[in-house]
Amino acid sequence: MKQILLITDGCSNVGLSPVVAAAHAQSEGISVNVVGVLDQGDAGEMGASEIEEIARAGGGLSRLVNMRQLSQTVQMMTRKTVVQTIQLAVQKELKQVLGNGSIEALPPEKRGEVVRVIDELGETSSLQVALLIDASASMKPKMAAVEEAIRDLMLSLQARQGKSEIAVFHFPASRHGDDCAMDLGWTSHLNGVHAIFPKLQMGGTTPTGPALMQVIDFYRHGDYGKQSRDETDGMMSGYVV
Amino acid sequence: MATSFKWELRRGATVTGKWNQGRYRVEKLLGEGANGKVYLVQQGRTWYALKVGADAVDLQSEINVLQSIAKQKRNGLEPFLYDVDDLYGPDGKEYPFYIMRYVRGLTLADYFKKQGTEWFPLVGLNLLGKLSHLHEAGWVFGDLKIENVLVGDYGHVELVDFGGVTAKGKSIRQFTEIYDRGYWNGGPRSADERYDIFSFAVLCIQLHEPKQLHQLTLELLPQNRSADELQQIVESSQALKPIAGWIRKALAGGFMNAKEGYEAWRVLMHRRDTHRPSSTPGWLKGLAAASAILLVTSVYWLLRNML
Numbered sequence: 001m002k003q004i005l006l007i008t009d010g011c012s013n014v015g016l017s018p019v020v021a022a023a024h025a026q027s028e029g030i031s032v033n034v035v036g037v038l039d040q041g042d043a044g045e046m047g048a049s050e051i052e053e054i055a056r057a058g059g060g061l062s063r064l065v066n067m068r069q070l071s072q073t074v075q076m077m078t079r080k081t082v083v084q085t086i087q088l089a090v091q092k093e094l095k096q097v098l099g100n101g102s103i104e105a106l107p108p109e110k111r112g113e114v115v116r117v118i119d120e121l122g123e124t125s126s127l128q129v130a131l132l133i134d135a136s137a138s139m140k141p142k143m144a145a146v147e148e149a150i151r152d153l154m155l156s157l158q159a160r161q162g163k164s165e166i167a168v169f170h171f172p173a174s175r176h177g178d179d180c181a182m183d184l185g186w187t188s189h190l191n192g193v194h195a196i197f198p199k200l201q202m203g204g205t206t207p208t209g210p211a212l213m214q215v216i217d218f219y220r221h222g223d224y225g226k227q228s229r230d231e232t233d234g235m236m237s238g239y240v241v
Numbered sequence: 242m243a244t245s246f247k248w249e250l251r252r253g254a255t256v257t258g259k260w261n262q263g264r265y266r267v268e269k270l271l272g273e274g275a276n277g278k279v280y281l282v283q284q285g286r287t288w289y290a291l292k293v294g295a296d297a298v299d300l301q302s303e304i305n306v307l308q309s310i311a312k313q314k315r316n317g318l319e320p321f322l323y324d325v326d327d328l329y330g331p332d333g334k335e336y337p338f339y340i341m342r343y344v345r346g347l348t349l350a351d352y353f354k355k356q357g358t359e360w361f362p363l364v365g366l367n368l369l370g371k372l373s374h375l376h377e378a379g380w381v382f383g384d385l386k387i388e389n390v391l392v393g394d395y396g397h398v399e400l401v402d403f404g405g406v407t408a409k410g411k412s413i414r415q416f417t418e419i420y421d422r423g424y425w426n427g428g429p430r431s432a433d434e435r436y437d438i439f440s441f442a443v444l445c446i447q448l449h450e451p452k453q454l455h456q457l458t459l460e461l462l463p464q465n466r467s468a469d470e471l472q473q474i475v476e477s478s479q480a481l482k483p484i485a486g487w488i489r490k491a492l493a494g495g496f497m498n499a500k501e502g503y504e505a506w507r508v509l510m511h512r513r514d515t516h517r518p519s520s521t522p523g524w525l526k527g528l529a530a531a532s533a534i535l536l537v538t539s540v541y542w543l544l545r546n547m548l
Contacts, residue, residue, distance in 0.1 A: 083298060107260050108327070115298055115301040115305060123411050123412065148463040152424075155430050156423070159423075159429050161411060
């Protein structure tokens, strides 16, 4: 199972629409969850509706939270999306067997059996979560909470019986030409990782869409080597407005 | 994440199950858990608790756990699931619900406010007893916290909200940060008996020193959270002093299961300094102690006879 978890605090302002990018992810079998981190006030109407739209296009969940709720939200969202992904697959199977895809349509006794299978698969199947972090200037005071949420997520994933890995990216990348930068490649533990985001130069634009595309690409190629990046720059230019 | 439906069932309304046609009259809202809302309902002359959820899979997953536990009732876990069905919400959509035994009682914090903290040692013992039944049946409660423990008359304890109950060896299904072993860098977030014991220790601290505990969560950097920090609150608390040793062992994973914790707690209870000093006259204290011992004996006798 593949997920992208986007943590942001506002509106994208450069390049391809993140909603389009999320729809691309969905077509690649990757669910996109979005967490909007609020300041004291709110994310603004634009930000809030964009966050919801991205998650809807990406087949995932969206939540607006303050910093203190971040860890718990990230953990529960990831868990819920795992269940949802499996549920969708199971429903597809059910459709073939029963001609009816919805679990709700089953009588409660039968529902129990199906949910047992979903729970079991949710615990044992392998899972990859790519975290994509908005590192624009306004996120600066929130990065400590973000790092904590990532460590907390790793802790929860390590308790699963199935293989679980995370990778961490932030955007915008400081280097010209990249939309996002990788901070951590696929890993199943954070032992010995002292700082996930060492000395970020935060600021610049918010290219949420292009950054999402780059993470999708990372999934597609299975690594973040220079080679694959070169290949896709040409391909991606078609999407980038 | 909180329940994702906003409507309420009104007092006096009748809920009719879609599949089994069970009819229940709604009395009032009892509480809200992560997976849904719980109402007090009546059928004929019997009171029940009705839990309605927003998501069929989430609620069914909880029901599966309850059903597995119900099959193991020989372990002293009373049957509590009576009906599973769907209802039509005020918005016309279908929502899953189940009917369980209604437990009359107060939450831990309310109970001690009303009845006094001299009940604490006994209630703690009873709670450990409940947990040990669950552990013996192969489950870990997971989301142990003040709100999920109801206390009835004479310190009788019931666990409510089984949304976090997890089979041993799997990842904890639902938890609350301050009670979570992982949050305090005290061990993995997977279901073993020591996980519940850790939460139980935090629960003791939360009951007696809620302000200090809250302060600690604000002050400490995530990487500095540790059982030692929790222990410092315990050492400096007059109320927790008698159980400081017990808590130290619990936080360190020294009790392999609730049964071990229970036995150690019981030994503590019979030491004279366990009961919190108060301004009540001596003879009253003696009477209270005597009645407490009598109560333990009778509860123990009662439990033994029920199993």
